[in-house]
Amino acid sequence: MSELILALLAGGTVGITLGALGAGGGIIAVPALVYLLGFTPAEATTASLLIVSVTSLTALYAHARTGAVQWRGGLLLAAAGVLPAAIAGVLAARVPAALLTAAFGLVAGLAGLRMLRPAPPATAPATATAVQPVKAVSAGAGLGALTGLLGVGGGFLAVPALTGVLAFRIRAAVATSLLVVSVNALVALAARGGTATGVDWAVVGPFAAAAVLGAWDGKRLGAKLPDAVLHRVFAGVLLAVAVLMLVDAAR
Numbered sequence: 001m002s003e004l005i006l007a008l009l010a011g012g013t014v015g016i017t018l019g020a021l022g023a024g025g026g027i028i029a030v031p032a033l034v035y036l037l038g039f040t041p042a043e044a045t046t047a048s049l050l051i052v053s054v055t056s057l058t059a060l061y062a063h064a065r066t067g068a069v070q071w072r073g074g075l076l077l078a079a080a081g082v083l084p085a086a087i088a089g090v091l092a093a094r095v096p097a098a099l100l101t102a103a104f105g106l107v108a109g110l111a112g113l114r115m116l117r118p119a120p121p122a123t124a125p126a127t128a129t130a131v132q133p134v135k136a137v138s139a140g141a142g143l144g145a146l147t148g149l150l151g152v153g154g155g156f157l158a159v160p161a162l163t164g165v166l167a168f169r170i171r172a173a174v175a176t177s178l179l180v181v182s183v184n185a186l187v188a189l190a191a192r193g194g195t196a197t198g199v200d201w202a203v204v205g206p207f208a209a210a211a212v213l214g215a216w217d218g219k220r221l222g223a224k225l226p227d228a229v230l231h232r233v234f235a236g237v238l239l240a241v242a243v244l245m246l247v248d249a250a251r
Contacts, residue, residue, distance in 0.1 A: 011210030019218020081144020088148025
């Protein structure tokens with residue numbers, strides 16, 4: 001299968017996942033870039049940030065049009081992650097490839113297991129200033145660091161943080177997580193600076209374009225399917241990715 005077709009298929013999958021779940025773009029993009037398209041882990045994490053940035057902004061716009069985004073809580077988490085994302089983005093270039101691969105596999109596995117857990121009962125959305133702001137800031141800082149280091153948007157952790165810490169309904173959490181993902185990815189990408197100059201645009205361009213188109217379809221799909229079904233499918237993908245990358249790092 002040609003490189004272009006693989007890039008388009010992988011990009012479409014990333015976009016659909018981000019649009020439907022508000023999460024999972026980077027955690028699918030990185031292994032796709034490494035194992036399907038031959039990128040090194042460092043190249044893949046930088047390219048992933050480019051792809052996740054443009055795709056999450058597209059998906060955020062789609063959800064914002066319906067009024068689902070809770071801007072106050074999302075901005076609190078996003079602001080808390082700006083500095084950690086920048087610092088981790090600078091340090092990422094110094095991390096050995098095997099360690100980066102192992103860390104990514106571990107995070108993917110934990111995220112998959114987390115998504116298999118039953119969702120908490122839905123409650124009405126709460127304002128960020130009214131509900132445990134210290135925990136919200138701590139969660140935002142952790143998401144930012146994860147984004148900068150591993151090239152993922154952190155949405156697969158932002159959604160549980162928004163439902164558990166800020167008491168958002170799952171639909172609002174999915175939409176709002178895209179705000180957190182967008183800010184974290186853009187900051188981490190800016191922190192990497194010149195490392196983006198070596199990006200293979202012949203691959204990343206079609207990948208990102210397919211992801212943007214897929215984000216609109218994912219938004220519509222997410223509105224039709226039960227949350228439990230979406231979470232179980234995505235959890236299975238995460239666990240498969242985790243096994244693949246941990247085995248690769250152990251070689």
